[in-house]
Amino acid sequence: MENTSNKKVMNVLNGETYKVPPIWLMRQAGRYxxxxxxxxxxxxxFLNLCYTPELxxxxxxxxxxxxxxxxxxxxxxILVIPDALGRSVRFVEGEGPRLDPIEAHEIVxxxxxxxxxxxxxxxxxxxxxxxxxxxxxxxxxxxxxxxxGAPWTVATYIIAGRGTPDQAPSRLFAYKHRHExxxxxxxxxxxxxxxxIKQLRSGADAVQIFDSWSGxxxxxxxxxxxxxxxxxxxxxxxxxxxxxxxIGFPKGSGFNYLDYRxxxxxxxxxxxxxxxxxxxxxxxxxxxxxxxxxPMRLRAGGDALNAGIDDILNNLGHGPLxxxxxxxxxxxxxISHVEQMLKRIxx
Numbered sequence: 303m304e305n306t307s308n309k310k311v312m313n314v315l316n317g318e319t320y321k322v323p324p325i326w327l328m329r330q331a332g333r334y335x336x337x338x339x340x341x342x343x344x345x346x347x348f349l350n351l352c353y354t355p356e357l358x359x360x361x362x363x364x365x366x367x368x369x370x371x372x373x374x375x376x377x378x379x380i381l382v383i384p385d386a387l388g389r390s391v392r393f394v395e396g397e398g399p400r401l402d403p404i405e406a407h408e409i410v411x412x413x414x415x416x417x418x419x420x421x422x423x424x425x426x427x428x429x430x431x432x433x434x435x436x437x438x439x440x441x442x443x444x445x446x447x448x449x450x451g452a453p454w455t456v457a458t459y460i461i462a463g464r465g466t467p468d469q470a471p472s473r474l475f476a477y478k479h480r481h482e483x484x485x486x487x488x489x490x491x492x493x494x495x496x497x498x499i500k501q502l503r504s505g506a507d508a509v510q511i512f513d514s515w516s517g518x519x520x521x522x523x524x525x526x527x528x529x530x531x532x533x534x535x536x537x538x539x540x541x542x543x544x545x546x547x548x549i550g551f552p553k554g555s556g557f558n559y560l561d562y563r564x565x566x567x568x569x570x571x572x573x574x575x576x577x578x579x580x581x582x583x584x585x586x587x588x589x590x591x592x593x594x595x596x597p598m599r600l601r602a603g604g605d606a607l608n609a610g611i612d613d614i615l616n617n618l619g620h621g622p623l624x625x626x627x628x629x630x631x632x633x634x635x636x637i638s639h640v641e642q643m644l645k646r647i648x649x
Contacts, residue, residue: 508548582617
């Protein structure tokens with residue numbers, strides 16, 4: 303496909319292949335960077351960091367200044383959506399996010415209150431201010447990605463009030479209260495779709511939908527609780543911005559990866575590290591893919607890192623590929639390992 307811009311990531315999303323693929327890392331603005339830790343201290347707490355445009359801009363730009371990644375992703379969190387819906391999100395140091403668990407009857411009230419996204423989007427206005435500010439400061443060739451959490455993944459936190467290993471509370475809730483659960487997913491899809499539209503209109507070039515907990519679901523549940531809500535988001539965004547580019551990341555979804563693009567309408571599928579390259583190649587024949595280096599190889603460095611990089615480039619480097627991790631970078635990764643990875647890919 304003809305190159306339409308100097309943004310390599312956007313060109314890959316349009317189907318182009320590069321000898322040296324563009325690269326960015328999920329959670330690239332984060333705790334492995336000393337400059338991030340300093341900014342985080344100044345913010346006082348995590349949500350302040352997300353909701354203060356100047357600080358969110360600062361941490362979003364830090365990995366671009368240090369490493370020159372081909373894409374920058376907005377510094378925020380998937381749980382700003384439930385926070386905007388009044389679900390009292392807070393982050394406990396060393397433990398992670400905490401919410402007040404929701405009861406089935408409360409979902410009806412929540413849906414009635416937020417029949418329009420307007421109130422939630424007003425709450426999130428600092429995020430859109432950050433998006434505009436970040437875009438004005440990024441190099442022209444750097445793709446700027448916005449994002450949201452997928453409805454299923456966000457719902458698991460709303461229901462359980464925290465992350466759980468197999469999302470048993472949310473699965474049980476969904477089986478026992480199907481009507482209310484469906485209403486919650488629809489609400490989250492509609493607000494998230496409008497949230498992405500506003501990010502794109504504020505300066506994002508493309509967006510990614512993170513479904514971090516999709517891998518715990520059986521086949522029919524995956525279709526109902528992952529595919530359909532994400533398709534609802536994609537359709538809502540494309541109704542307003544027909545040429546919007548959207549990446550989907552249904553982590554851990556196994557063979558469900560194969561049909562994810564066709565069923566949801568996303569342009570690119572981000573793959574976790576467990577996806578075999580013969581499966582990835584089948585998907586790449588139909589469009590762009592992203593991934594899928596094991597984050598532990600990046601943490602290990604040395605020969606393990608080089609071998610993982612070479613395996614991806616040798617198997618997937620001849621089609622449209624955005625090089626990335628199979629999940630987010632971990633706080634323990636040495637900066638020298640990121641530099642090693644970039645040198646190995648870019649030469």
